[in-house]
Amino acid sequence: MKLDRRPVASLWIGAELQYLNQLCLKSHLLHGHPVTLYCTDDLKNAPDGVVVRPASEIMDIDMRLVNDTSASFLSNVFRYKMIQKTGAIWIDCDAFCHKPFPDDWEWTFAGHGMRGALNCGVVALPQQCELMDQLLDYYDNLPDYPAWWNKRQRKQMDKIKQRDDLSHAAAIYKAERTAFGPQAFTWFAQQTGDIERAMTSDVLYPVPFQLNDVFYDPHGRVEGWFTDATVSVHLYTNGTRPWWRRNVPLPNSYAARMCEEVGIDPAAALEQ
Template sequence: MKTPAQQGAGAALQDVATLWIGGELNWLHQLSLASFVHRGHRVTLYYSEMDAAPRVPDGVETRPAAEIWDAKAAGHEGAPASMQSDIFRLHLLRKTDCVWIDADVLCYRPLSPDVYHVGREPSGTVNGAVLKLPRTSPTLNLLLEWFADPEWVPHWLTEQQQAKVAKAPPGKRMLAAFRLARPSVGPRALKHTMRNQGEFKHLKSPDVYYPVRGVFTDAFFNPKGGVDGWLTEKTQGIHLYASMIRPYHERHMPDPDSFIARFARDIDFEIAL
């Protein structure tokens, strides 16, 4: 595999940004951010006020998350990091021109200069690991309005689930919804709202950001291949699904012939465990 050469020379690429909560980035997340820098994107990592700025690859800027959204002031202090991330990215899109990226997405090609960056997974799920909605997007504005109220109960939950959430302590209903149905504040919210607001036409095909399903993450580390056949001329990002990568791979150097090792070499990234 030879990673595509940097494209868009001479053209300004969209800025990208992500949020990091807790400790240092491991080498997979470092690789992700470094890949966007290598392709020519300006990269910003926002970090929680509870933490010091983590070490990041050269070319990555770090800034306090409260510049965009203050979880404590919003009544979500102590909420799981993934829930805070789901809400933070919406405020990022409202306040900046950045494309949101999860810190486990590889930049395979520079992101296209599109107004919308949002795609389907092979299963049909709408994922927000790469996300850009215009400020005028009905989906963006409705989700921001709904999520501003910690008491709000997502109406895309089943009646039984909504009844359980309604019994949560004051100020904890949205948190209860998140814990009851993990995608309720992220992918499920995106899919439900984009469909109802007529924005499904902007969804990109799975091969653009999610060419390899999460259940096949071992393929990234297989020295005999298994990834290249999934990639197409449209592939811009590769979501690694870090939560599904086996701990063994995170703790051991990848085989030199694996996709992940070759990708790192192609962008001049030195893997350090």
Template sequence: MASSTSLPTVASLWVGDSLNWLHELSLASFVQRGHEVVLFHTGAVAPSVPTGVRTCPAAEIWNPVTAGHGEAPASMLSDLFRLHLLKQTDMIWIDTDMLCIRPLPDVDYHVGYEPTRSINGAVLRLPQGSETLNTLLEWFEDPEFVPPWLNKKLRSEVTAAQPGKRLLTAFELLRPSLGPRALDYTLNKTGEVAHVREPEVFYPIRGVLTDVLFSGNCQEDGWLTQDTLAVHLYASMVRRYHKTHRPEKYSFIARMADEIRFDLSDLKHQKQGND
């Protein structure tokens, strides 16, 4: 499907070499729903992407090397890059493991609760004038910043870190500290938490339960509602087996791949009772 000029562009960041099929499926789902999709990359050569996805060097938005974060892990770069993306463009940030169910509307805020009522930024849009966005950008410009949302013990460890490495240390001690935890704290501090959507919109299934998405015995999809726009696959929590084998016939993932005509034939076949 050609991209629609009435839909906002969605974008993500890739650090490393090739995408695996789950990430390709996710990006392809946004293309199929009519979004223009841009994948920014940090490598010298753009990774191979599904048809309809445009690639672009990340440095056109934000260069982690010149910003002093050349040694930062991929997840930390992702946390920082998305803030600069939102400040400089009208694009909606999506993690590369978000599967699009319905087109994302062109509204000022896209951010959602997980079922545990914690806030996640796997889909994120904040207006360029957002107090939350600008506060986080200001805080994270300072490599000496000690996040106040960390507990007392962690704050002490960050404060004791080598000068110039405190922000990196905060991330290393608590991986979500510059992403979901930062969003949660700041949205509540600014009052913009009122814009956070209910779990069914982006996170209808907890990460620890995503095995059901690959099972042919789970076909009811009772967790989907008319308000569900996307589903977070939590790729880092998906079992290695699922990443290397074709999802079971009639599973949610297999049905979604069929719907958007995404080819799974290169994956290893698995014997199953519903063949």
């Protein structure tokens, strides 16, 4: 395959990909995007063509912090450090490539879900920009509380810190799971004015995350959410019900059809 489009990259913590992650990574290759997957472990089942590199090339991964939060937690800072260092487009491992990313998209991000807050599952930014600087400063110099939090959220974090032996970062995460992801990205894009650059949700997140079961429904009309502008389709694996991750998708569902189209065997990479 000819890989002559803008590079994309992601992070994986663990030794094995699940079939939906294999599907999404390979989909970018088939559209001409070189794919780099930064890993913390000796990954056993990356699709052919995916370049596997040590995550330490971008930043050290604090596994204790990962264990106190989630496997995806540190991706929230990793993505911006990766973009700043390499210029690649960040893709979550559950972002399916519907069409190639245009080469001239220097800024790539969009709102998602029913409320329209920004998501950071697919992101491209200039390697040097104020938004990048503010995001990295937030992660490198955590405030006592995120600036956008209300009194209830602050009290919630205080209770968590009193009850549990957690780092400051982990306590923020336990109080608000998205405080390092969409919440932070939305807030700082508002502060810099770059929120005006946001694409509409149909470009990167056409299906609202509240409806992600539709990807596994053989009678669902996933493509009914797509428009001519749709480039990426987020599958929201963090919110997927365990049954869908541990069983092959039903015939004619979007997940099954895309696996067949891309050439992924779901039965070979189910969640254990």
